[in-house]
Amino acid sequence: MLVGILCALGAGLMWGLVFIAPLLLSDYPGIALSFGRYIAFGLIAIVPVLWDRRRITKLRKHDWLVAAKLSLVGNLLYYAALASAIQLADAPLPAMIIGTLPVVIASAANLSLGEHPEAICWSRLLPSLCVIALGLFFVNLGELTHLDGHRSRGDYALGAIIALIALAAWTWYPITNARHLKENPQIASSTWATAQGLVTLPMALAGYLLYGICNAITQANFAFPLGTRPMYFVGLMLVIGLCASWLGTLLWNRASQYLPTTLTGQLIVFETLAALLYAFIVRGTAPEATVLIGAGLLFSGVLLGMRVFAQVRQTT
Numbered sequence: 001m002l003v004g005i006l007c008a009l010g011a012g013l014m015w016g017l018v019f020i021a022p023l024l025l026s027d028y029p030g031i032a033l034s035f036g037r038y039i040a041f042g043l044i045a046i047v048p049v050l051w052d053r054r055r056i057t058k059l060r061k062h063d064w065l066v067a068a069k070l071s072l073v074g075n076l077l078y079y080a081a082l083a084s085a086i087q088l089a090d091a092p093l094p095a096m097i098i099g100t101l102p103v104v105i106a107s108a109a110n111l112s113l114g115e116h117p118e119a120i121c122w123s124r125l126l127p128s129l130c131v132i133a134l135g136l137f138f139v140n141l142g143e144l145t146h147l148d149g150h151r152s153r154g155d156y157a158l159g160a161i162i163a164l165i166a167l168a169a170w171t172w173y174p175i176t177n178a179r180h181l182k183e184n185p186q187i188a189s190s191t192w193a194t195a196q197g198l199v200t201l202p203m204a205l206a207g208y209l210l211y212g213i214c215n216a217i218t219q220a221n222f223a224f225p226l227g228t229r230p231m232y233f234v235g236l237m238l239v240i241g242l243c244a245s246w247l248g249t250l251l252w253n254r255a256s257q258y259l260p261t262t263l264t265g266q267l268i269v270f271e272t273l274a275a276l277l278y279a280f281i282v283r284g285t286a287p288e289a290t291v292l293i294g295a296g297l298l299f300s301g302v303l304l305g306m307r308v309f310a311q312v313r314q315t316t
Contacts, residue, residue: 004255008251008252011270012268014243019095036208041197045200046198052190052191055187063184067196071196071203072203074172089156093159099140102267103136106125106305120260120308125305128305131297139291139298141294181257185257189257193253252264
């Protein structure tokens with residue numbers, strides 16, 4: 001259980017990087033950032049194949065189909081929606097919506113389990129979820145003060161709607177991913193991360209090429225294919241492709257194998273906390289009192305949830 005929690009923490013620290021990339025490349029469309037990140041992920045995933053070829057070739061057709069679905073929804077759709085929402089509505093509002101993931105995923109996972117032995121009685125699960133929800137409220141109360149006010153109401157509304165699409169995509173991804181790994185324990189977490197990268201590459205390349213054609217037809221401002229800051233764009237895409245995509249997926253896969261899905265859903269909170277930390281580093285400011293109170297409540301909620309699952313394991 002400790003190893004699984006540490007893996008989830010590592011994944012959260014890696015995934016937090018994706019929230020600041022749209023701010024560092026604010027002049028790049030969200031869809032370009034999404035395709036760029038996952039082209040980098042796919043290219044990086046080719047390297048592990050050299051030493052993991054035997055296990056990769058043992059994956060069945062069904063495994064590759066599931067990996068493709070996960071990559072399309074949890075990778076390309078999720079990040080394109082998140083990056084676009086951040087650029088439309090500034091970072092705090094989408095972060096507030098995406099920040100509800102720990103509660104939404106844990107609740108959805110518990111509902112999907114039905115009578116499964118991993119399902120937790122709602123009376124035992126709700127206290128930790130309520131504490132996490134309260135923590136998210138305080139965190140976002142402080143973050144909403146950072147809205148720049150330069151966007152129109154329409155931009156904020158559209159950004160919020162697109163952020164809800166990202167929320168739905170990332171609610172589906174970890175539950176489906178964890179279910180497949182638990183049903184197929186012979187698949188190593190690193191092999192599964194590499195497989196997702198490999199199936200992502202052709203989809204990302206095709207999508208980016210199509211985007212380039214549309215960009216040329218509509219005569220959009222984006223300087224396809226690498227924009228106005230090509231070296232910075234390529235470097236940042238490689239960093240988040242390696243850290244947030246391949247390594248983050250590997251660590252999350254391992255956490256999903258070791259921990260109940262309802263608990264891993266709550267541990268998504270590490271991504272929210274990491275995103276906040278990186279945002280304050282980029283801004284060069286200290287967090288407000290409300291953010292610190294919220295962060296403390298988030299940690300308390302996670303600890304409470306971990307205690308519940310530890311007690312359940314001891315009694316089963």
